[in-house]
Amino acid sequence: MRQLVVSVANHDVELASDELWRLGVVAIEERQVPDGVELWTSVGDEFDSVEMPWAWRFVEVDAAVADTWRQFAKPIMVEADLVVQPAWVSYDAPHESTVVVIEPGSTFGMGDHPTTRLTLVAARRWVQPSTRVLDVGCGSGVLAIGVMLLGAASAVGIDIAPAAVPVTLSNAQTNGVLVDVSTTPLEEVVGEFDLVLANILAPALVELAPHLRRVLAPGGTLVVSGILDGAHDHVLAALQPLEVAQTDTLDGWAAVTLR
Ligand SMILES: C[S@@+](CC[C@H](N)C(=O)[O-])C[C@H]1O[C@@H](n2cnc3c(N)ncnc32)[C@H](O)[C@@H]1O
Numbered sequence: 001m002r003q004l005v006v007s008v009a010n011h012d013v014e015l016a017s018d019e020l021w022r023l024g025v026v027a028i029e030e031r032q033v034p035d036g037v038e039l040w041t042s043v044g045d046e047f048d049s050v051e052m053p054w055a056w057r058f059v060e061v062d063a064a065v066a067d068t069w070r071q072f073a074k075p076i077m078v079e080a081d082l083v084v085q086p087a088w089v090s091y092d093a094p095h096e097s098t099v100v101v102i103e104p105g106s107t108f109g110m111g112d113h114p115t116t117r118l119t120l121v122a123a124r125r126w127v128q129p130s131t132r133v134l135d136v137g138c139g140s141g142v143l144a145i146g147v148m149l150l151g152a153a154s155a156v157g158i159d160i161a162p163a164a165v166p167v168t169l170s171n172a173q174t175n176g177v178l179v180d181v182s183t184t185p186l187e188e189v190v191g192e193f194d195l196v197l198a199n200i201l202a203p204a205l206v207e208l209a210p211h212l213r214r215v216l217a218p219g220g221t222l223v224v225s226g227i228l229d230g231a232h233d234h235v236l237a238a239l240q241p242l243e244v245a246q247t248d249t250l251d252g253w254a255a256v257t258l259r
Contacts, residue, residue, distance in 0.1 A: 001063040006039040007055045013037050014228070016054055018203040021160070023050065027108045042106060075099075076111045078120050082150075084111025084142060087174065100146045101174050105167040107159075109140030115225040118248045118255035119199045120146050122223045125246075125257075126195050127152045134158070134193040134215055136186055136208070137200040137226075141168030141179055147195070148177035157181040158189065192217035199225040199255075202235050209238035221245070225255035232256065 008016045017028050020041055029040040043058075050056055073086040085091045087103035104110045111117065120143055123133070131152040135144040138157030141164070148155050157168050157179050165181050172179040186208050194217050198205060205212070205224050216222055222242060227235055229249040235256075236244060242258035249255075 001061050002043055003059045003061050004041050004043045004050065005057050005059055006041075006052060007033070007036060008039065009036045012054065013039070014201060015203065016052070018201050019052055021201060021204060027104075027106070073110070076117070078111065078117045079124075082120065082124065082146075084116075084120075084146075086110065087171075098146075098149050100142060100149060102140050102142050102145075102171055103167070103174070104140040105163060105170075107139045107161065107164050107167045109138070109142040111142050114250040114253040115199050115227075115255065116142060118250050118253060119143055119197055119223055119225045122225075122246065122248055122255045122257050123147050123195060123197055124150055126221045126223075129153060131194045132156075132192075132217070133195045133197065134189065135179075136196065136198040136212070137204075138168050138179075138181060139164055141171045141181065143197050143199065144168065144179045144181070145172055145175050145177055147197075148172075148179065149175060152195070155179045156189075156193070158184050158186060160185070186211045186215070189215055191215070192220070194220045196220065196222045198222070201226045202228070202232060205235045206238045209235075213239065213242060216242075220259075222258045223255055224258070225253065227254050227256070228252060229254040 006016050031038045075091045076084040081097045084100045087101050093099045127147050127150045133147045133152045133155040135157040138144050138159050144155040144157040168181040196216050229252050245259045246257040
């Protein structure tokens with residue numbers, strides 16, 4: 001399995017990660033090194049080189065080694081009665097818990113990242129039987145599937161990463177819910193949604209801001225995450241005239257609910 005490793009200074013992590021998302025990678029691991037951060041991500045054979053202002057290299061990694069994290073995966077208690085369960089881990093859910101079973105494949109969205117947890121908790125506050133949800137950057141489908149299990153009327157997931165489509169469909173089937181998933185760019189999404197979720201990085205949120213506002217139904221709710229606690233004023237400025245209703249934070253990350 002080939003990994004692309006990009007070496008950046010601490011202050012360039014967000015920018016470089018955004019460049020990687022644009023290349024269509026599905027997950028990025030940050031490794032702290034003495035002179036900054038290395039961003040590790042799996043890439044297929046389609047890239048021979050990448051154009052980036054940072055040092056980069058390809059590293060061949062044994063697929064079995066890259067997957068060792070699976071042995072240590074545990075159910076993630078998002079809230080006392082809301083759990084994300086790795087599909088290969090057995091778990092006896094307490095009565096009346098909502099359990100989202102996820103096989104992430106090569107996508108982002110095992111449910112353990114603070115931004116996923118924050119977005120799911122924030123989304124839950126707004127889900128009603130009539131709620132139509134759009135999940136922008138659905139990855140494994142964890143959020144779209146989560147809101148369906150919590151009682152939403154419908155969920156649409158979109159992602160620039162093609163792998164997100166079969167993974168989300170398969171996870172939706174495992175959980176017994178329907179999610180309409182595609183690689184349709186947000187710019188081309190038609191219709192309005194009562195609840196829009198976007199757990200993607202700040203530069204992408206700023207770029208997509210006009211369309212995040214456009215697809216929001218009148219009186220609707222937008223939850224944005226993938227942003228750092230205390231460093232997202234520019235994202236909120238881009239989303240005006242939507243106003244902040246609530247900010248949740250965890251481990252240095254934030255999810256902001258706007259209305
Ligand atoms: C941080 S992951 C979030 C995955 C999942 N929604 C979660 O909360 O765990 C961000 C996802 O957004 C996707 N993405 C990045 N830029 C995007 C864009 N402009 N439009 C749609 N998806 C995008 C990435 O491919 C990735 O799957």
